[in-house]
Amino acid sequence: MHFDNSKTIISIRLTFFAATVLFLTYLVLTYVAKLIKFPLLGMSDSMWTIILVVIYLSIAFLPMLFNYQYISYSDEEENIVIRYFTTGILSGNKNSIEISKSTFKSYQIETSFFGLNQKLILYQKFREGFAKYPPVYISSLTRREKEKLVMSLNSYISR
Numbered sequence: 001m002h003f004d005n006s007k008t009i010i011s012i013r014l015t016f017f018a019a020t021v022l023f024l025t026y027l028v029l030t031y032v033a034k035l036i037k038f039p040l041l042g043m044s045d046s047m048w049t050i051i052l053v054v055i056y057l058s059i060a061f062l063p064m065l066f067n068y069q070y071i072s073y074s075d076e077e078e079n080i081v082i083r084y085f086t087t088g089i090l091s092g093n094k095n096s097i098e099i100s101k102s103t104f105k106s107y108q109i110e111t112s113f114f115g116l117n118q119k120l121i122l123y124q125k126f127r128e129g130f131a132k133y134p135p136v137y138i139s140s141l142t143r144r145e146k147e148k149l150v151m152s153l154n155s156y157i158s159r
Contacts, residue, residue: 067137
């Protein structure tokens with residue numbers, strides 16, 4: 001099985017781009033061209049600007065707060081392969097985890113921030129013991145993608 005969450009990540013990036021365009025348009029129309037007349041809906045231009053800055057910063061920083069990552073999962077060959085990188089304003093390094101299906105031990109999903117931030121931790125067995133991989137944040141996966149991931153990993157847990 002192979003899947004990735006590229007549609008979700010593209011949607012997040014398009015939302016950020018649209019928010020940037022709308023915010024810059026508001027700034028130009030309000031402060032440069034002075035086409036928007038205030039008070040608008042009973043609020044001054046300063047109040048509208050503060051509200052729009054808060055909305056814009058929320059859109060910009062929520063993916064970083066929830067650790068949204070692009071994730072590509074594949075178990076089609078002899079290895080379980082997860083490729084991932086952090087999205088948001090500043091993208092992170094591209095990382096990859098490859099574990100042989102025969103040495104895959106288990107996994108753990110930890111949640112935080114009221115269940116909105118979820119991370120997957122993989123374990124691999126070696127002759128000397130176990131290896132724990134760095135967490136892969138799965139917050140950006142859809143429910144269906146998480147179910148597919150869990151079903152696939154459950155089928156490879158060594159007994």
